[in-house]
Amino acid sequence: xxxxxxxxxxxxxxxxxxxxxxxxxxxxxxxxxxxxxxxxxxxxxxxxxxxxxxxxxxxxxxxxxxxxxxxxxxxxxxxxxxxxxxxxxxxxxxxxxxxxxxxxxxxxxxxxxxxxxxxxxxxxxxxxxxxxxxxxxxxxxxxxxxxxxxxxxxxxxxxxxxxxxxxxxxxxxxxxxxxxxxxxxxxxxxxxxxxxxxxxxxxxxxxxxxxxxxxxxxxxxxxxxxxxxxxxxxxxxxxxxxxxxxxxxxxxxxxxxxxxxxxxxxxxxxxxxxxxxxxxxxxxxxxxxxxxxxxxxxxxxxxxxxx
Amino acid sequence: xxxxxxxxxxxxxxxxxxxxxxxxxxxxxxxxxxxxxxxxxxxxxxxxxxxxxxxxxxxxxxxxxxxxxxxxxxxxxxxxxxxxxxxxxxxxxxxxxxxxxxxxxxxxxxxxxxxxxxxxxxxxxxxxxxxxxxxxxxxxxxxxxxxxxxxxxxxxxxxxxxxxxxxxxxxxxxxxxxxxxxxxxxxxxxxxxxxxxxxxxxxxxxxxxxxxxxxxxxxxxxxxxxxxxxxxxxxxxxxxxxxxxxxxxxxxxxxxxxxxxxxxxxxxxxxxxxxxxxxxxxxxxxxxxxxxxxxxxxxxxxxxxxxxxxxxxxxxxxxxxxxxxxxxxxxxxxxxxxxxxxxxxxxxxxxxxxxxxxxxxxxxxxxxxxxxxxxxxxxxxxxxxxxxxxxxxxxxxxxxxxxxxxxxxxxxxxxxxxxxxxxxxxxxxxxxxxxx
Numbered sequence: 001x002x003x004x005x006x007x008x009x010x011x012x013x014x015x016x017x018x019x020x021x022x023x024x025x026x027x028x029x030x031x032x033x034x035x036x037x038x039x040x041x042x043x044x045x046x047x048x049x050x051x052x053x054x055x056x057x058x059x060x061x062x063x064x065x066x067x068x069x070x071x072x073x074x075x076x077x078x079x080x081x082x083x084x085x086x087x088x089x090x091x092x093x094x095x096x097x098x099x100x101x102x103x104x105x106x107x108x109x110x111x112x113x114x115x116x117x118x119x120x121x122x123x124x125x126x127x128x129x130x131x132x133x134x135x136x137x138x139x140x141x142x143x144x145x146x147x148x149x150x151x152x153x154x155x156x157x158x159x160x161x162x163x164x165x166x167x168x169x170x171x172x173x174x175x176x177x178x179x180x181x182x183x184x185x186x187x188x189x190x191x192x193x194x195x196x197x198x199x200x201x202x203x204x205x206x207x208x209x210x211x212x213x214x215x216x217x218x219x220x221x222x223x224x225x226x227x228x229x230x231x232x233x234x235x236x237x238x239x240x241x242x243x244x245x246x247x248x249x250x251x252x253x254x255x256x257x258x259x260x261x262x263x264x265x266x267x268x269x270x271x272x273x274x275x276x277x278x279x280x281x282x283x284x285x286x287x288x289x290x291x292x293x294x295x296x297x298x299x300x301x302x303x304x305x306x307x
Numbered sequence: 308x309x310x311x312x313x314x315x316x317x318x319x320x321x322x323x324x325x326x327x328x329x330x331x332x333x334x335x336x337x338x339x340x341x342x343x344x345x346x347x348x349x350x351x352x353x354x355x356x357x358x359x360x361x362x363x364x365x366x367x368x369x370x371x372x373x374x375x376x377x378x379x380x381x382x383x384x385x386x387x388x389x390x391x392x393x394x395x396x397x398x399x400x401x402x403x404x405x406x407x408x409x410x411x412x413x414x415x416x417x418x419x420x421x422x423x424x425x426x427x428x429x430x431x432x433x434x435x436x437x438x439x440x441x442x443x444x445x446x447x448x449x450x451x452x453x454x455x456x457x458x459x460x461x462x463x464x465x466x467x468x469x470x471x472x473x474x475x476x477x478x479x480x481x482x483x484x485x486x487x488x489x490x491x492x493x494x495x496x497x498x499x500x501x502x503x504x505x506x507x508x509x510x511x512x513x514x515x516x517x518x519x520x521x522x523x524x525x526x527x528x529x530x531x532x533x534x535x536x537x538x539x540x541x542x543x544x545x546x547x548x549x550x551x552x553x554x555x556x557x558x559x560x561x562x563x564x565x566x567x568x569x570x571x572x573x574x575x576x577x578x579x580x581x582x583x584x585x586x587x588x589x590x591x592x593x594x595x596x597x598x599x600x601x602x603x604x605x606x607x608x609x610x611x612x613x614x615x616x617x618x619x620x621x622x623x624x625x626x627x628x629x630x631x632x633x634x635x636x637x638x639x640x641x642x643x644x645x646x647x648x649x650x651x652x653x654x655x656x657x658x659x660x661x662x663x664x665x666x667x668x669x670x671x672x673x674x675x676x677x678x679x680x681x682x683x684x685x686x687x688x689x690x691x692x693x694x695x696x697x698x699x700x701x702x703x704x705x706x707x708x709x710x711x712x713x714x715x716x717x718x719x720x721x722x723x724x725x726x727x728x729x730x731x732x733x734x735x736x737x738x739x740x741x742x743x
Contacts, residue, residue, distance in 0.1 A: 044735070048409065048410075048412060048413075049412055050391055063732070065732060068732075070729055070733075075729060076722070076725075268384065269380070269696055270696050270697045271693065272697070275733055
């Protein structure tokens with residue numbers, strides 16, 4: 001009896017020993033910067049003189065003074081950025097999901113040249129985001145962009161369209177580029193799920209003469225649902241943090257500013273470490289909340305597939 | 308051996324007790340390397356290197372020219388990064404006129420060695436660089452917004468250069484119309500800088516100020532642009548877009564505006580003096596057809612040109628402060644400014660040099676610029692201090708909304724008031740005002 005517990009103790013000890021390096025690394029690269037950011041969000045620190053600052057409580061988030069509300073929660077620019085981020089996340093992730101599934105189904109079919117298709121599909125995903133953002137920025141330029149030239153050549157538009165210059169068109173363009181870039185990722189995840197599906201079900205469906213569309217909605221979709229949920233989590237969290245594509249393509253313009261671009265502007269352009277940290281902390285809280293909601297809704301699903 | 312060790316120890320103790328001698332009490336030494344970051348646009352770097360090396364030869368020191376980014380916001384970020392980490396890497400910095408107040412805590416006081424010279428420069432410049440009783444930078448060259456016009460077109464249709472914005476609007480519309488009827492379909496009346504960036508803040512300041520609408524922030528940092536004059540000025544500017552100015556002006560910076568004007572497709576242009584040398588240069592389609600006057604004003608206001616230009620400052624963390632100050636003194640001499648004016652058309656900061664026959668011979672338009680410099684209006688950088696970037700960003704966004712037609716002057720100024728209040732709250736301006 002005591003012998004077993006000694007072995008267990010030794011096992012637990014060595015388990016901790018193995019986990020320890022990862023815990024240290026996590027504390028250094030994730031927990032410490034996060035704690036610093038949250039701490040700074042409660043101060044009025046600036047980059048001009050980073051050593052002297054005061055603790056100001058939650059003033060950066062919400063404060064009331066002489067008839068006016070202050071703080072990011074009442075800042076029209078931050079709220080605008082929040083709206084932009086949500087629109088971007090919902091629009092891009094749903095489009096990517098639909099297109100990703102369609103592409104995965106096509107690539108999964110036994111077509112000639114399937115290997116080549118699978119490789120070619122990954123090209124947008126393989127290009128570094130800054131590079132593809134720059135490529136698209138040139139292609140969408142209103143004066144000399146190839147997109148306008150092609151549309152004009154085809155007679156679809158009368159004059160040059162300012163794709164990235166203000167208005168809601170800029171957000172549409174950015175969603176379009178993100179869909180172009182990230183659909184392969186979703187397609188790849190779905191393809192992996194499709195390949196694990198048992199062939200017998202499809203044979204049975206074919207023998208019973210069931211319409212392929214019905215097979216997709218009744219058989220395929222429920223079976224790849226776990227993979228879709230994973231893809232949505234990854235993509236949604238990614239989209240909420242969206243920075244590089246927007247920053248390269250339209251800079252800090254208000255029409256497309258996301259929460260990350262807002263935080264960068266406050267921190268770097270305005271040297272306002274306190275306010276910028278509050279903006280980052282707000283974004284972190286939103287993402288954390290989304291993750292918790294997602295894990296809660298995922299739990300019953302996990303039990304289903306496990307049973 | 309022991310005795311020597313003891314001596315060394317004693318010397319070490321002495322050094323710790325007394326500390327290093329403050330740099331400003333030292334006379335300039337020899338054999339020191341001073342690093343300077345100067346701009347690299349056009350001929351700028353060459354002029355800077357020549358003058359710095361002349362100083363090095365004369366004093367037996369050497370200089371190192373530090374490369375900095377061309378984009379001015381990148382350069383500002385670099386400076387701030389170096390200075391906030393108290394780096395001694397750059398001794399002398401070339402800074403934009405609006406950075407003096409932002410970088411002031413990191414810059415050495417130059418009042419003692421150079422204050423008297425700054426008093427002989429344009430007063431607006433001297434005011435700009437004295438922050439909290441310290442002279443943190445020294446003006447090197449001056450810039451101010453001016454109005455360029457097509458002399459040939461004005462003569463052809465019998466107009467005089469405009470003195471008010473109303474005259475400019477009517478003249479531009481008439482000539483644009485007449486030229487288009489005559490077959491020049493691409494002719495526009497007026498081009499300026501309306502992209503959402505610092506240049507738009509300069510333009511907005513000129514409109515509002517020349518209508519008598521103030522400079523956005525007053526001396527006590529209160530928001531002042533929510534007044535009828537400012538709204539009238541901004542409404543006037545909004546009426547230009549799409550009528551006498553192309554819609555594309557909403558994305559024009561200095562070079563884009565110059566591109567339209569210099570290809571002969573605009574009657575008027577607001578720009579900085581640098582455009583003169585290029586418009587009158589060899590191969591320019593409008594060579595010899597261009598005039599420069601002070602910017603127009605609104606009813607009851609006075610012409611107002613946004614003050615620009617670059618200054619020299621010495622880092623507080625420099626280990627060679629005395630030599631760095633000596634280098635700055637060398638670079639801002641009247642003789643050196645004269646050389647730069649003749650070779651590169653950089654506008655001197657001493658009013659006296661605008662009567663120098665050699666300078667006027669090289670740049671005949673300098674004489675017409677003089678009143679613009681005299682009446683130059685500073686952006687609210689002094690008042691906003693380290694918050695200037697934020698204030699300016701809010702101003703240009705509000706103005707851009709009006710020019711786009713998405714916002715009325717009244718509601719834009721209302722929102723701007725709210726944004727400035729937010730900045731003021733974060734910067735604790737009210738508490739500063741109470742404790743002062």
